[in-house]
Amino acid sequence: MPTSSLYDRLVALPAPDPGIDASVPPEIIAFNVSVTRRLRSWKKSTLADMAGISxxxxERIERGEKVQPEALDRIGAAFGFEPGYYTAARRPLMPEELAEPENNPYPHIVIVKVSPLDNQAKLRSLAGCDLVVHAPLGGDPEPSSLVSGLFELIEVLAFRLAAGPLLKSSSLGGLRELYRLIFSHLEDMRREGLGVVFGVELDTSSGPPRRVGIVGIAHRDADPAVRARKVLIVDRRHFSGADDQGSQAS
Structure with missing residues (x-):
């Protein structure tokens, strides 16, 4: 089940009954396991081996499917959580409790809405950001000339859009040619099996507000639904200390 479907199921979960102990929904377990694993930079195979499960x-757990409680307890033990972290019934926290910093297990996590990078308006929006970062995706491809080339082209577009009329007589070529070059590059990435999505996050964590462009890239063999993603889960610390446009976070 693609990540976007899990997100939709999370959004659709009914509000918990206050004061009543309940088991944790598999969708919430899926989100927690996936985020915790990625924050530790563990591959799925690494976590499975450490937990002693297949x-x-x-993969079923991270899709939000029900599995035997023993498997969830093994996952919790691999993360170093207390027994029953995923399986014990507990009183759900109310929204006002969740807003308290001590109850937020992921203070650096933001959920960014994304869509395929497939038209000029999206390219302009991305190039107009104060910072552009490469957000980690499950199955991220190894660094390649195609991946680095995309960020270089976005940086050139940002410069051209900012310079505007000053470059009318430049030998760098017109914007139309630059857009054509970028779309040709994106097509080369598609032929190599790479899907590209992007979103924009307003970051206020380290000074004046700034627009951060988030670019996710994955190979379709590892993430078949990459272009259908609606959200990316991003660790804000990947860009909290970055200053230059075109910087990438891994």
Missing amino acids: LSTL
């Missing part, structure tokens, strides 16, 4: 069982 890779297929872990």
